[in-house]
Amino acid sequence: MVYIRIKKVKNNDYAYIVESRWNKEKRTSQQITKQYLGPISQVNINKIPEEYRNESAIVKFLDSHNLNFENSMELNESLQERLFEKLKNYELNELIKIYNEYTKSIYSLLDFYEKLLIPILYKIGDQWAKGEIDVATEHVCSNATITLIDLINQKNINKKIPESSSTNRPIILCTPEGELHSIGCKIIESLLLEKGYDVYNITSPLPINSIESYLYNIDPIIIIISVTLEDNINSVIRFIKEIRQSFNRPIIVGGNAIKLAPKSQIQILEKYDKVYLNFGKFNDMITYIKTLKIT
Numbered sequence: 001m002v003y004i005r006i007k008k009v010k011n012n013d014y015a016y017i018v019e020s021r022w023n024k025e026k027r028t029s030q031q032i033t034k035q036y037l038g039p040i041s042q043v044n045i046n047k048i049p050e051e052y053r054n055e056s057a058i059v060k061f062l063d064s065h066n067l068n069f070e071n072s073m074e075l076n077e078s079l080q081e082r083l084f085e086k087l088k089n090y091e092l093n094e095l096i097k098i099y100n101e102y103t104k105s106i107y108s109l110l111d112f113y114e115k116l117l118i119p120i121l122y123k124i125g126d127q128w129a130k131g132e133i134d135v136a137t138e139h140v141c142s143n144a145t146i147t148l149i150d151l152i153n154q155k156n157i158n159k160k161i162p163e164s165s166s167t168n169r170p171i172i173l174c175t176p177e178g179e180l181h182s183i184g185c186k187i188i189e190s191l192l193l194e195k196g197y198d199v200y201n202i203t204s205p206l207p208i209n210s211i212e213s214y215l216y217n218i219d220p221i222i223i224i225i226s227v228t229l230e231d232n233i234n235s236v237i238r239f240i241k242e243i244r245q246s247f248n249r250p251i252i253v254g255g256n257a258i259k260l261a262p263k264s265q266i267q268i269l270e271k272y273d274k275v276y277l278n279f280g281k282f283n284d285m286i287t288y289i290k291t292l293k294i295t
């Protein structure tokens with residue numbers, strides 16, 4: 001059985017999903033922490049992994065704290081609609097207002113991207129593919145998205161992780177040659193800036209040799225590659241092979257293309273380093289970055 005447990009630390013309440021298991025030898029029940037949810041004030045249904053959302057103890061907890069699933073889904077849907085309208089009309093003031101309202105209470109920046117902005121970008125893509133919106137509207141929406149993310153980032157550009165941390169070295173973000181989808185990197189940049197990392201977003205369909213010499217000069221702690229089109233996975237593999245010939249740094253690959261790629265390509269990528277589908281594992285990615293040592 002899983003349920004939510006609250007721990008008090010210095011007068012603040014923090015929530016964890018724990019599982020209760022019977023230990024036959026000790027003849028007692030043991031609690032195993034499955035997931036840290038953050039401060040209780042920031043817990044909501046979106047923070048609960050899907051496999052636990054229907055557990056009665058979890059539903060009861062959310063109900064008793066007014067964090068009920070339906071309310072939260074309805075809120076997301078109505079905000080998504082508003083966001084879509086404002087993107088189409090390039091209403092930057094309204095867009096930033098939606099972001100401020102959404103994140104002022106329980107939702108995080110990651111929630112904003114995962115639950116509101118990215119679903120809308122997918123919807124825009126589907127509508128474009130069906131011919132329901134024209135190319136110009138799609139371009140306006142993606143440009144408004146990029147400006148919105150820049151506005152959000154303004155708040156975080158002065159954040160810095162502690163000097164002593166080994167990870168205060170730069171993180172490079174890029175896309176493979178030929179990939180024009182840059183919003184994935186833009187979102188990762190925003191999430192990393194919020195945490196105080198030094199980020200170089202070099203997203204551009206540049207030829208490989210110019211990126212390589214750039215990497216050499218910046219000497220990053222890690223390189224993160226976002227790939228959207230399945231056709232570009234081979235370009236990622238070539239890119240990593242090239243980098244690794246002269247430069248041994250950890251590399252993380254993620255993006256929409258990974259969801260569609262055949263297992264054989266994923267296995268090639270995993271030989272080099274870590275591969276993530278989406279932001280479900282964003283916190284794992286940060287933990288991994290924190291463990292990296294300067295070589």
Ligand code: B12
Pocket residue numbers: 118121122123124125126129138139142178179180181182183184185187188224225226227228229230252253254255256257276277278279282285
């Ligand atoms: C905006 C957009 C464009 C813009 C891009 C502008 C820009 N500056 O980025 C423009 C107009 C240039 C464009 C062009 C094209 N596009 Co386009 N585009 C889109 C759209 C609407 C949004 C893309 C986006 O930013 N999504 C948001 C990002 C954040 O989502 P994501 O990439 O899926 O990433 C997710 C995860 O994978 C993760 N993630 C991403 N990177 C990383 C990295 C790490 C390490 C981690 C942990 C996670 C992670 O985060 C996200 C959350 O899950 C999509 C629709 C869609 N479904 O995405 C179509 C879409 C991607 N495009 C598509 C197509 C076909 C094209 C074109 C080929 C169209 C054409 N005929 O010219 C060209 C290709 C250009 C090229 N060579 O790259 C198709 C792709 C179909 C397919 N199955 O591959 C889509 C899906 C539209 C559709 N429904 O058909 N596009």
